[in-house]
Amino acid sequence: MIDWTAFLVVLVAALVGTAVVVSTYSLGIRLLTLSGRTPVVAPAEFTDAITIMTPAEAAQAAKKAAKAAKKSPLTAGQKRAAFVCAVGCFTLSGVAVLYGIYLIVPALHGG
Amino acid sequence: MDLTLIVVLVIALALFFDFTNGFHDTANAMATPIATGALRPKVAVALAAVLNLVGAFLSTEVAKTISGGIIREGDDGVLITPELIFAGLIGAIVWNMITWLLGLPSSSSHALFGGLIGAALVGFGVQAIDFSVVLSKVVLPALLAPLTAGLVAYSATKLAYAITRRYDGKPDGRSGFRHAQIFSSSLVALAHGTNDAQKTMGVITLTLIAVGLQPAGSGPEFWVVVVCAVAIALGTYMGGWRIIKTLGTGLTDVKPAQGFAAETSTAATILASSHLGFALSTTQVASGSVIGSGLGRRGSKVRWRTAGRIGIGWLLTLPAAGAVGALAALVAHLGPVGVLIDTVAGVIVIVGIFLWSKRSEVSAGNVVSEVAASGKVVKIKRNPKPKPNPKPKKVKP
Numbered sequence: 001m002i003d004w005t006a007f008l009v010v011l012v013a014a015l016v017g018t019a020v021v022v023s024t025y026s027l028g029i030r031l032l033t034l035s036g037r038t039p040v041v042a043p044a045e046f047t048d049a050i051t052i053m054t055p056a057e058a059a060q061a062a063k064k065a066a067k068a069a070k071k072s073p074l075t076a077g078q079k080r081a082a083f084v085c086a087v088g089c090f091t092l093s094g095v096a097v098l099y100g101i102y103l104i105v106p107a108l109h110g111g
Numbered sequence: 112m113d114l115t116l117i118v119v120l121v122i123a124l125a126l127f128f129d130f131t132n133g134f135h136d137t138a139n140a141m142a143t144p145i146a147t148g149a150l151r152p153k154v155a156v157a158l159a160a161v162l163n164l165v166g167a168f169l170s171t172e173v174a175k176t177i178s179g180g181i182i183r184e185g186d187d188g189v190l191i192t193p194e195l196i197f198a199g200l201i202g203a204i205v206w207n208m209i210t211w212l213l214g215l216p217s218s219s220s221h222a223l224f225g226g227l228i229g230a231a232l233v234g235f236g237v238q239a240i241d242f243s244v245v246l247s248k249v250v251l252p253a254l255l256a257p258l259t260a261g262l263v264a265y266s267a268t269k270l271a272y273a274i275t276r277r278y279d280g281k282p283d284g285r286s287g288f289r290h291a292q293i294f295s296s297s298l299v300a301l302a303h304g305t306n307d308a309q310k311t312m313g314v315i316t317l318t319l320i321a322v323g324l325q326p327a328g329s330g331p332e333f334w335v336v337v338v339c340a341v342a343i344a345l346g347t348y349m350g351g352w353r354i355i356k357t358l359g360t361g362l363t364d365v366k367p368a369q370g371f372a373a374e375t376s377t378a379a380t381i382l383a384s385s386h387l388g389f390a391l392s393t394t395q396v397a398s399g400s401v402i403g404s405g406l407g408r409r410g411s412k413v414r415w416r417t418a419g420r421i422g423i424g425w426l427l428t429l430p431a432a433g434a435v436g437a438l439a440a441l442v443a444h445l446g447p448v449g450v451l452i453d454t455v456a457g458v459i460v461i462v463g464i465f466l467w468s469k470r471s472e473v474s475a476g477n478v479v480s481e482v483a484a485s486g487k488v489v490k491i492k493r494n495p496k497p498k499p500n501p502k503p504k505k506v507k508p
Contacts, residue, residue: 003247005170006387014263014379021295021375022267026274026368029287033277039287041367056133064482065282097298104305104386105169 020096028089035082036069117193117450121318124200124457126342129311131207132219133163133346136307139377139397140299159300160348166304167340171312171330172388173371194443194450195227195234196318201457202226202436208464216441218392218428223310225432230440232433252389253425257399260380264400267372268407275368285400288367295374297343300347302381303393308343309385312336366408373397373404395425434463 032039040062072079141155141160150158203226207219228245277283312331319325325332365373377393377400384391398421405411439457442450 005249005391006389007259010380010383010387010389011258011262013383014259014376015266015299017379018263018267018372019270021379022271023274025288025371026271029284030275032287033275033282033284038282038284039290040282040284042287043287049145061282061286063283068281080207094294097294100170100382101301104382108335 017096017100021093024089024093024096028086028093031082031086031089033065034072034074035079035086036072036074037083038065038069039088040065113140114486117197118171118318118322118324119192120450120454121197121200122315124197124204125311125314125318126338128200128204128207128219128223128314129308129339129342130346130349131204131211132307132311133160133348133417134350135207135211135219135345135346136303136393137347137350139393140296140374142302142397143365143373143401144292144296145293146291146365147367147370149289149367149370150296155296156348158297159303160344161309162300164296164340165303166301167308167312167343168336169301169305171309171336172385192234193318193321195230195440196314196321197450198234198440198443198453199223199227199230199436200314201439201453202229202434205457205460206432208461210424210428212464212467216395218253218425219307220310220392220394221249221253221289221425221428222432223314225429226436226439227314228429229436229438230435230443233437234444238505248389250429252384252391253395253429254383256380256389256391256393257425260376260396260399261403261406263380264373264376264403265407268369268404271368272374272407272409285366285368292374293366295371295378298378299374299381299397302378304340304343304443306381306385306393307390307404308336308339311339311342313338323470369404372407373400376400377405432453433446 029039074082136211137156137159140151140159141152144150145152145155200223203219203222206226207223210222224245232437271288275283275285310329312335316325316329316331317334319335320329377397380396380400381391381393439453442453442456445452
C-alpha cells in the first residue's frame with residue numbers, strides 16, 4: 001500500500017536535480033575564477049548575520065582577486081576559453097532549473 | 112444553519128488559513144538569501160510574494176490528494192459535512208497562531224491535517240479516516256522529506272565547496288554564489304506556492320464536493336485556485352514586513368555557497384514531492400536543508416539540544432492541532448449553536464493572539480522562525496582554513 005518507490009523517486013530526483021544545478025554553477029564559478037574574472041559580490045544589505053564581508057573587506061577582496069588574476073599562468077586564449085566555458089556552465093545550470101519547472105507543470109506538456 | 116452560509120464561512124476560514132500559512136512561511140524561502148545578503152530584505156519579500164502567487168497556478172496534484180483521499184467520502188464512506196471541515200480549520204488556525212506566538216517550530220500543513228483528522232475522528236469515528244492514505248501521503252512524507260532534503264543539501268554543499276576549493280589561498284570567487292541564491296530562493300518561494308496554496312485549494316474543493324456543488328474526485332475550480340494564490344501571496348507579503356523589522360537579530364551565519372545548496376535542495380525536494388502528490392511540510396524541508404547544508408561545511412557540529420527541540424515541535428503539531436480540531440468538532444455537533452460558539456471562540460482566540468503579539472516584543476524567536484532556528488542546530492567554527500594537500504605532487508618539468 002505504501003508507495004516506497006515514490007519516495008525513492010523523490011530522493012533520487014531531488015538529489016540528481018540539485019547535484020546538476022549546484023555542480024554546474026560551482027564549475028562556472030571555478031572557471032570564471034580561472035579566467036581571471038573572480039566574482040566578488042558584496043552583500044546587498046548588511047545585517048548582523050553577515051560577519052564575513054564588510055564593504056572595506058569586499059574592496060580588499062576585489063583587489064586581491066585582481067592581483068591573483070594578473071599572476072595567472074594561463075594565456076589570454078586559455079582565459080577566454082575558460083570564460084566561455086563558465087558562461088556555458090551558468091547557462092546549463094539555468095536550463096536545468098527551467099527543465100525542472102517544465103517537468104512539474106502539467107499545462108506545459110499537455111499532461 | 113443555512114447550507115450556503117456555512118460554505119461561505121468555511122471558504123473564508125480556509126482563505127484565512129492560507130493567509131496565515133504565507134505569513135508563517137515567508138522565512139522558509141527568504142531567510143537564507145537575506146542572511147547572506149544576496150537580496151535586500153524588501154526585494155526578497157516582494158519576490159517571495161509574487162512567486163508564491165505564480166507557484167499556486169502551476170500544479171494541482173497536492174490539492175487532489177487532500178480533496179480525494181484522506182477522508183473516505185462518497186457512498187461507501189462517510190458524508191463529509193462543511194461543519195466538520197469548519198472544525199478542522201479552526202483547529203489548524205488556532206494551533207498555527209499559537210505556535211507562531213510561542214515561536215515553536217511547527218508546520219502549517221500538519222496543523223491542517225491534524226485539525227481535519229481530529230474533527231473527522233470525533234464526527235464519525237475511526238472508520239472515517241483512510242489511515243493507509245494518511246500514512247503513505249502525510250505521515251511518512253513528513254518523516255522522510257526533511258531527511259531527504261538534509262541529505263541532498265549535505266551532498267550539494269560538499270559538492271559546491273569541493274568544486275570551488277582552492278588550496279593556493281587565492282580568491283575562490285565563492286561570493287559569486289550570491290547571484291545564484293537570488294534564483295534558488297525564488298525557486299523555493301515558487302515551490303512553496305505550488306505545495307502550500309494547494310492545501311487550501313484542496314480543503315475548499317473538499318467542501319464544495321461535500322455539499323454537492325462539485326462532482327466527487329474532481330480537481331479544484333479555477334476561481335478557487337485564484338483566490339488561494341492571492342491569499343497566500345498576501346500573507347507572504349504581510350509576514351515579510353515583520354521579518355524585515357526584526358532582521359539581524361537571530362539569523363545564523365550562512366555562507367552564499369551553503370545557502371545556495373540549501374535552497375536548491377529545498378526547492379528540488381518540494382517540487383519533486385508536489386509532483387507526486389505528497390503534501391509535505393515546506394517548513395520541515397527547509398529546516399532539513401539548512402541543517403544538512405550546515406553539516407556539509409567544514410568544522411561543523413550538531414547542537415543536539417536545539418535539534419531535539421525542533422523535533423519535538425514537529426511531533427507535537429499533528430496531535431495538538433488534532434485535539435483542537437476534535438474539540439471544535441465536538442462543539443459543532445451541537446448544531447448551528449455549536450458552529451456559532453466555534454466561530455466566536457475562534458475569532459476570540461485569533462484576535463487575542465494578534466493583540467498579544469502586537470503587545471509583546473517582536474523577536475527572532477517568533478518571526479524569523481524555524482528555519483533560522485534550525486541553522487543554530489549546526490555549530491560551525493568561524494572560517495576554518497582549508498587543509499593543504501597532504502603531499503603536494505612534484506611535477507617534473
